[in-house]
Amino acid sequence: MAVVIDKSLCVGCGTCVGTCPNGALDLQDGAAVVNDNCINCGMCIDACPVSAISAPEEEIKASDEWSGIWVFCQQTDAQLLPVSYELVGKGRQLADSCGQKLTAVVFGYNVWGLDSLIKAGADTVLYAEDRALSLAFEIPYASLMCRLIKEKKPAVVLYGATPFGRTMAPMVAASLRTGLTADCTVLDIDPETGLLRQTRPAFGGNLMATIVCADTRPQMATVRPGVFTAPAPDETRQGSVEWVPWEKAADKGLKLLDFAAGKEGRKLSDFDVVVIAGRGIGQKKNLAVVKELAELLGGDFGVSRPLIDEGWAEYPHQVGQTGCSVAPRLLISLGVSGAIQHLAGISGAQTIIAVNTDPDAPIFGVADYAVVCDCMEFARAMIEELKAEKKTV
Ligand SMILES: Cc1cc2nc3c(=O)[nH]c(=O)nc-3n(C[C@H](O)[C@H](O)[C@H](O)COP(=O)(O)OP(=O)(O)OC[C@H]3O[C@@H](n4cnc5c(N)ncnc54)[C@H](O)[C@@H]3O)c2cc1C
Ligand code: SF4
Ligand code: SF4
Incomplete structure (x- = not known):
């Protein structure tokens, strides 16, 4: 509009x-x-x-015309980001629970592996291809997304809460004059009303708020990488790829000339194994032991917020509501109490081993394996075992 x-x-x-x-x-x-x-x-x-x-007065009112779950799947250098698969997995669950179709939306150039989105759960992939779309740039992406939404009328649109998604999604929401809930940690469909329930931490993480967008369409939410788990590909799934035309806007105003990637390497959320240290490790020097354990397991280390506040580790290692979210195959939690703000960052982990001296620590509520003992003793014993195993191989 x-x-x-x-x-x-x-x-x-x-x-x-x-x-x-x-x-x-x-x-x-x-x-x-x-x-x-x-x-x-x-x-x-x-x-x-x-x-x-x-601003236009008109809003898009909710009606039965609006149907289907969409996931915007971001790419960088023609590779789909892991969060795209995580959201397609969640989108599949939502679509099944309300009997609707799931569509993955991709913009780019020569994007690799569109069929992998179908194997992850999408019924259709909407794909706009143009060399000018190869560099992800929020303005033309938002403009194209608005056009497609107005044409095809999805009930729900999900975006990864990457820096790009956090910029593009509000542009789309403002343009369509609809709602947007940022950083959701739980998404489900209300069986009575059919509305998307968008749950996220509120009031500094002290309570979880469930938000619905009852009056306007589409219902839109962003989700941080690592909150949901990407599904295993189902090689038997069938679906279609629909090409959508895109006309480049006149070259006026702001133009993206080039994109320079940062120098940073792998992020914590990219690792299959994450070892997290909490205040229970006792002293800064013990972090070296935690790092060694993470390295031996082929992973990386994370920390709870107090360790950042103490200056023991750099911010990119903070896990939780105000840090990053991780969804590794294996997460080892050492001396972390399990405050709600911390748990918000580990809900996507597949298997959690938690070590704490307090048998009533809340972290045990989300752990698959609960170990009640000194976490540094546990870490050192594991390191010994892993080293011994390496020697015998
Ligand atoms: C708005 C807001 C945002 C926040 N964001 C985040 C965030 O992103 N990430 C985050 O982590 N926190 C965050 N917090 C802080 C959060 O509320 C907790 O204070 C924090 O997670 C606690 O960290 P911890 O578990 O390491 O420390 P503690 O709560 O002090 O817990 C230490 C644990 O170690 C155990 N322990 C002690 N000694 C040993 C031992 N030798 N061996 C084994 N276990 C031992 C204790 O039993 C205890 O359970 C946020 C808070 C607010 C208000
Ligand atoms: S896109 Fe251009 S015309 Fe439209 S509101 Fe923004 S500045 Fe105004
Ligand atoms: S041309 Fe000048 S007066 Fe007319 S709408 Fe634009 S800014 Fe306002």
Whole structure:
């Protein structure tokens, strides 16, 4: 839905044209006109000196026309990100629980492995391909997503809460004047109303809030990488890939010229094994033991927040609500109490071994194996065993 220009107020100064990052404004016959590229970001509204531009009043009201679950699947360098599969897995569960279809939406160029999204659970892949889409750039992506949503009317759209998803999803929500719940940790369908229940930590993580978007469509949510587990591929699943046309917007306003990748290596959330240290490890020097154990297992180490506050480790290693989420195959938790803010970051782990001296520690509520003992004794014993095993191989 585009912004509205009141021609009786517009003095044709052209200020708004240069403000629009999406090439959606032009001057014609001495007045501003808006085209289909408008994603209703609102930037031109404040720029107009005579208040001639306003947001559209119309919202898309909920109705039975809106059906189907969509997952926006982000790619980088033509590779789909792991969070795309995690969300397709969750999307499949949602689609099954309300008897609807699951669609994976991909924009890019020469994107590899579209059929893997079908094997992960999608019924259809909507794919827009163009060299200009190879560099993920939020503005054209949001514009195309809005167009597709208006055409095909999905009831639900999910996005990975990557830096890109966190920028694109609000643009789409603002443009369509619908709701968006960020950083959900639980998603399900209310069996009575059919609405998407979007649950996320609220009030500093002290309670979990369940949010519904009852009146407008689509219902939209973002989910951080690692919150859900990617499903194992089902080689027998069948589905279709539907190519959608894309017309490049006029080259005006903001243009993405190039993309320079950062130098950082693998992130904690990329590892299959994660060993997490909590305050129970006692001293900073014990972190070296935790790191050694993680390395011997071919993984990486994470920490609870107090260890970051103490300066024992760098922030990218923090796991939890205000750190990163991890979904490894094996997670070993050493001396972590299991506060709700910490648990928000480990809910996707497949197998959790928790070690704590307190048999009533909340971490045991989510653990598959509970070990009540000194966590450093446990870590050192495991290191010895692993080293001995390596020697005998
Ligand atoms: C808004 C907000 C956001 C937050 N975000 C995060 C976040 O992202 N991540 C995060 O982790 N926390 C976060 N927190 C902090 C969180 O509430 C907890 O305070 C924190 O997770 C506790 O860390 P911990 O379990 O290491 O320490 P503690 O709670 O002090 O627990 C230490 C545990 O170690 C056990 N222990 C002690 N000695 C030993 C031993 N020798 N061997 C084995 N076990 C032992 C104890 O029994 C205890 O269970 C947040 C808090 C707020 C308010
Ligand atoms: S895209 Fe944003 S700046 Fe451009 S016309 Fe629409 S609301 Fe205005
Ligand atoms: S900034 Fe306002 S007055 Fe100037 S051209 Fe745009 S709409 Fe018209």
